[in-house]
Amino acid sequence: MDIFREIIQESHEQVMLCHDAPSGLKAIVVLHDTRSGPALGGCRMKRYGSEEEALRDAMRLAKGMTYKNAAYRLPYGGGKAVVWQDDGDPWKAGETDEAARTRLFQALGTQIERLGGRYVAGLDLGTTIRDMDAIRTRTKHVTDTTGTIMATDEFTAEMTAYGVYLAMRAAVKREMNLPTLHDLKVLVQGLGKVGRRLCRYLYEDGARLLVSDLNPKAEAEAIRLFGAKRVRTEHVAGTACDIYAPCAAGGVLDDRTIPRLKCRMVVGAANNQLLMERHGELLHERGILYAPDFIVNAGGIIITAGELQGLGKARLKRNVEAVGQTLLDVLDLAEERGIPASEAALRLAEERLSGG
Numbered sequence: 001m002d003i004f005r006e007i008i009q010e011s012h013e014q015v016m017l018c019h020d021a022p023s024g025l026k027a028i029v030v031l032h033d034t035r036s037g038p039a040l041g042g043c044r045m046k047r048y049g050s051e052e053e054a055l056r057d058a059m060r061l062a063k064g065m066t067y068k069n070a071a072y073r074l075p076y077g078g079g080k081a082v083v084w085q086d087d088g089d090p091w092k093a094g095e096t097d098e099a100a101r102t103r104l105f106q107a108l109g110t111q112i113e114r115l116g117g118r119y120v121a122g123l124d125l126g127t128t129i130r131d132m133d134a135i136r137t138r139t140k141h142v143t144d145t146t147g148t149i150m151a152t153d154e155f156t157a158e159m160t161a162y163g164v165y166l167a168m169r170a171a172v173k174r175e176m177n178l179p180t181l182h183d184l185k186v187l188v189q190g191l192g193k194v195g196r197r198l199c200r201y202l203y204e205d206g207a208r209l210l211v212s213d214l215n216p217k218a219e220a221e222a223i224r225l226f227g228a229k230r231v232r233t234e235h236v237a238g239t240a241c242d243i244y245a246p247c248a249a250g251g252v253l254d255d256r257t258i259p260r261l262k263c264r265m266v267v268g269a270a271n272n273q274l275l276m277e278r279h280g281e282l283l284h285e286r287g288i289l290y291a292p293d294f295i296v297n298a299g300g301i302i303i304t305a306g307e308l309q310g311l312g313k314a315r316l317k318r319n320v321e322a323v324g325q326t327l328l329d330v331l332d333l334a335e336e337r338g339i340p341a342s343e344a345a346l347r348l349a350e351e352r353l354s355g356g
Contacts, residue, residue, distance in 0.1 A: 039079025042124025109138030190248025280342025
């Protein structure tokens with residue numbers, strides 16, 4: 001990987017490699033664009049196969065945050081932190097050495113403090129409120145700490161799911177002229193915090209649920225609570241449905257899966273669903289509506305930005321209702337210019353980033 005070429009091509013401002021020997025910290029903090037304000041983006045902890053994989057993930061996620069914040073005209077830029085988790089680390093998720101894990105995130109907080117407020121961290125995959133509290137002991141530039149709205153009753157996940165649901169409603173109204181999701185078949189892949197909450201919204205709206213997850217217990221719970229039907233992971237792409245909702249890992253839409261899809265639209269919560277940008281064009285050619293992920297899954301960052309501005313819970317939820325209209329803006333732009341929705345979303349964000 002030619003690091004500087006990647007930085008220049010994707011217009012990243014700063015890539016910081018962090019190491020702290022006493023705690024064992026190995027992390028990457030990426031600031032993509034801070035023209036609109038401090039880079040706001042989550043901190044994830046994950047086991048990566050290589051340094052290159054970790055760096056690419058951090059850079060791609062940071063860029064996605066720039067576009068997500070710009071699309072909703074939030075006064076923040078895009079950034080991301082990733083903490084590299086090794087098999088031998090004493091602070092692995094699920095283990096009991098909380099003191100070691102606290103030291104690790106305190107060390108990360110020290111690194112974030114050195115950025116002088118140019119990056120604000122928050123919850124993401126593999127991290128917890130307690131981790132954010134540890135960061136807070138070393139810097140004020142962190143969200144999702146104990147006592148905040150985002151950290152109460154998993155409100156961030158709730159609002160992310162709510163935004164995805166509203167995006168589905170908007171897409172179905174536009175493309176199928178249906179007022180609700182009643183009797184539509186929706187396949188939710190990934191039943192984590194967001195996916196299972198999305199299932200509840202869909203169930204209450206009368207959708208017929210199909211679910212797939214690597215955790216059999218999560219699948220069993222969805223079957224029990226929502227009358228869902230299980231789909232094996234290897235059969236997801238080829239399963240007939242009205243809406244496919246990727247809510248787990250990214251990169252699930254690629255040369256292998258897209259030709260097999262039997263859905264009318266893709267509307268999900270996962271980040272970076274397209275393995276490559278050209279896969280948005282491939283979906284467009286197949287006549288499958290793709291709701292760009294950074295438009296659809298913005299509920300969490302919308303309420304994070306709102307709470308940082310001092311807004312209350314009711315107002316935060318109302319702000320998330322912008323997701324449906326923003327998706328319609330993207331789809332209208334795509335139709336007007338004859339381009340895939342994935343490209344239209346990027347253009348919309350770039351125009352708003354430039355003050356349009």
